Amino acid sequence: MIKVNGLEKSYHQSNVLQGIHFSVGKGEFFGIIGPNGSGKSTLLKMISGVISYDAGEILINKKEIRKYSRKELAQILAVLEQEGLPPVGFRVREVMEMGRFPFQNWLGEEAEDASTLIDEIMGMLGLNHLENRTLDELSGGEKQRVALGKALVQKPKLLLLDEPTTYLDIGYQIQLMDIVRTWQKTTQVTVVAVLHDLNLASLYCDRILMLHKGKQVNVGSPREILQSGLIEDVYGTRPIVMEHPIHHLPQIILKSGSSG
Ligand code: ADP
Ligand code: MG
Numbered sequence: 001m002i003k004v005n006g007l008e009k010s011y012h013q014s015n016v017l018q019g020i021h022f023s024v025g026k027g028e029f030f031g032i033i034g035p036n037g038s039g040k041s042t043l044l045k046m047i048s049g050v051i052s053y054d055a056g057e058i059l060i061n062k063k064e065i066r067k068y069s070r071k072e073l074a075q076i077l078a079v080l081e082q083e084g085l086p087p088v089g090f091r092v093r094e095v096m097e098m099g100r101f102p103f104q105n106w107l108g109e110e111a112e113d114a115s116t117l118i119d120e121i122m123g124m125l126g127l128n129h130l131e132n133r134t135l136d137e138l139s140g141g142e143k144q145r146v147a148l149g150k151a152l153v154q155k156p157k158l159l160l161l162d163e164p165t166t167y168l169d170i171g172y173q174i175q176l177m178d179i180v181r182t183w184q185k186t187t188q189v190t191v192v193a194v195l196h197d198l199n200l201a202s203l204y205c206d207r208i209l210m211l212h213k214g215k216q217v218n219v220g221s222p223r224e225i226l227q228s229g230l231i232e233d234v235y236g237t238r239p240i241v242m243e244h245p246i247h248h249l250p251q252i253i254l255k256s257g258s259s260g
Pocket of ligand 2: 040042
């Protein structure tokens with residue numbers, strides 16, 4: 001679904017990304033991790049076609065991303081970003097309807113009626129009772145579910161998430177990740193998610209790309225990437241890595257006094 005080759009990007013002569021190369025298969029849940037400022041959001045924005053790159057290429061379904069029109073891209077991919085919601089005056093239902101813009105003609109008409117789809121997604125996200133609320137009347141967790149809903153009503157082939165669980169408490173973190181995974185199983189959508197939390201990345205990702213200072217450290221399964229030595233090299237703190245007793249995936253435990 002995605003192929004990235006020799007990708008490079010600089011701002012003001014300083015390299016933000018360099019030598020990035022990986023592929024993501026159809027239906028895969030692919031994670032991107034790395035410390036603050038390592039280039040995760042920049043990479044995601046390049047995959048969504050929002051910013052350009054200086055060298056290398058990104059192919060989506062074998063076609064270079066620069067060759068897609070804005071509308072074509074919007075029909076393939078949806079993005080959930082931290083600042084992705086419209087101004088606060090909009091109502092929840094209106095925001096969901098905005099997700100259908102790429103499929104409408106200039107009269108705002110669509111070939112198929114999307115209201116059933118919107119109902120279904122709002123139900124899945126527990127948003128039905130909030131449909132007439134404006135965005136400023138929602139909690140952080142509710143807003144994040146609305147942002148996810150707006151992305152899902154696009155029925156994307158490729159769903160891009162930039163730190164979708166930031167500011168959510170643990171209950172909502174798991175709920176949001178479970179919803180994405182369930183949706184993925186039913187629609188075969190490909191997911192690329194920048195994740196801050198290494199333990200969530202381990203539980204949900206098929207494979208993980210680790211970035212450090214704009215360079216690709218490694219790509220592999222959670223077991224290959226979440227190793228204490230590698231994490232220490234990249235994050236400057238050495239955690240304890242243990243196997244999850246139920247999921248049998250690596251989980252990290254932080255140690256105090258071990259930074260630097
Ligand atoms: P991450 O998402 O991993 O925290 P980013 O991709 O946001 O990192 O940023 C990577 C680096 O690129 C940072 O050093 C950041 O300051 C720099 N950067 C990002 N966007 C711009 C920009 N528009 N102009 C200049 N520098 C930028
Ligand atoms: Mg970021």
